[in-house]
Amino acid sequence: MKYLFLALAWTAYCTLHSAMISETATRFLKHTLGHSFRFYRLFFNAVAVLTLIPILWYANTLRQPPLFRWEGAWLLLKYLLQACGILLALAGAWHYSLLQFFGISQLRGPSSGGLAAGGGIDSRGVLGLVRHPWYTAVVLLIWSGHLDPASVVGNTVLTAYIVVGTLLEERKLVHEFGDAYRTYQRQVSMFLPFKWIQFHLAR
Numbered sequence: 001m002k003y004l005f006l007a008l009a010w011t012a013y014c015t016l017h018s019a020m021i022s023e024t025a026t027r028f029l030k031h032t033l034g035h036s037f038r039f040y041r042l043f044f045n046a047v048a049v050l051t052l053i054p055i056l057w058y059a060n061t062l063r064q065p066p067l068f069r070w071e072g073a074w075l076l077l078k079y080l081l082q083a084c085g086i087l088l089a090l091a092g093a094w095h096y097s098l099l100q101f102f103g104i105s106q107l108r109g110p111s112s113g114g115l116a117a118g119g120g121i122d123s124r125g126v127l128g129l130v131r132h133p134w135y136t137a138v139v140l141l142i143w144s145g146h147l148d149p150a151s152v153v154g155n156t157v158l159t160a161y162i163v164v165g166t167l168l169e170e171r172k173l174v175h176e177f178g179d180a181y182r183t184y185q186r187q188v189s190m191f192l193p194f195k196w197i198q199f200h201l202a203r
Contacts, residue, residue, distance in 0.1 A: 002062060003062070003149060003150065003153050005058075006055075006058060006059060006062065006150060006153050006154065007153050007156075007157055009054075009055050009058065010055060010153070010154050010157035010158065010161075011157055011161075013051055013052065013055055014157065014158070014161035014165070016047075016051065017048060017161075017165075018161075018165055018168065020044050020047065021044065022168075023172055023175075026040075038106045038107050038108075039103075039106075039107070040103075040106075041100075041102070041103030041106050042102075042103035042104075042106075042107075043103075044103070045102060045103055055154075059150045059151070059153075059154055060150075062148075062149065062150040063148055063150060064148045064149050064150070065148065066146060066147050066148050067147055067148060067149060067152060068147045070144070070147075077144075078144050081140045081141075081143070081144035082140070082141060082144045084137075084140055085136075085137040085138075085140035085141040085144065086137070086141075088126065088130075088133040088134070088136055088137035088140070089133070089134060089137040089141075091125060091126035091133055092126060092127075092133035092134045092137065094125065094126075095122050095124065095125060095126065095127055096134070121177055121180055121181060121184055123184055123187070123188060127188070128188060128196070129188070129193045129196050130188065130189055130190065130191055130192065130193055130196075131170075131184065131185070131188050131189065131190050131191075132166055132190060132191060135162045135166055135191065136191045136192070138158070138162060139158075139159055139162060139191070142154075142155045142158060142159075143155055143159075166190065166191075170185070170190075
C-alpha cells in the first residue's frame with residue numbers, strides 16, 4: 001500500500017506539472033494575467049521544487065535494500081550510463097537558454113516558445129543527435145542510481161511521464177513551428193540516436 005501511495009504521489013506531481021504548462025493553461029493565463037504572465041515561469045519552477053520535496057522525503061522513508069546492485073561488471077554500465085547522462089545534460093545546456101528555463105529572461109518581456117537560445121529550431125550539435133537530450137539524460141541518470149523498491153516506483157512513473165509529456169510537447173512544437181519541426185522530427189530521433197546512426201551507417 002505504501003508503494004501504491006508513492007506511485008500516486010509521483011503521478012499527482014507529474015499531472016500537476018503537465019497541467020501547469022499545458023497549452024490550455026498557459027493560453028488562459030496569458031490572457032488573464034497580461035504583462036504579469038512574465039512571472040509565471042518563476043512561479044512554475046517554485047511550485048515544481050516545493051511540491052517535489054515532500055515526495056522525496058516520503059520516498060526516503062521507504063528506503064530498503066536494493067533490488068539490484070551495481071557491482072562487478074555492472075559497474076562499467078552504471079558509469080557509462082551516468083557519463084552519457086551528464087554529457088547529454090551539459091551538451092543540451094550549451095544550446096538551450098538556461099535563463100529562459102529558470103524564468104529570468106521572461107522578466108524582460110515576451111520570449112520565444114522554445115528553450116533554444118535565440119529561439120527557433122536548433123539542430124546543431126547534440127540537437128542533431130536527439131531532439132530531447134535533457135529528457136534522455138534524466139532517464140539515464142535516474143535508472144543508473146540506487147534501485148530499491150521506492151526508486152523503481154518513482155523511476156517508472158517519471159519515465160512514463162517523460163515519454164507522454166514529450167509527445168504532448170511535440171504537438172505544441174509542431175503547432176508552433178509547423179512543417180519545419182515535422183522535417184526535424186523525420187531527420188532526428190526523439191530520445192536515442194537511431195536516425196543519426198542509420199544515416200552514418202548508410203554513408
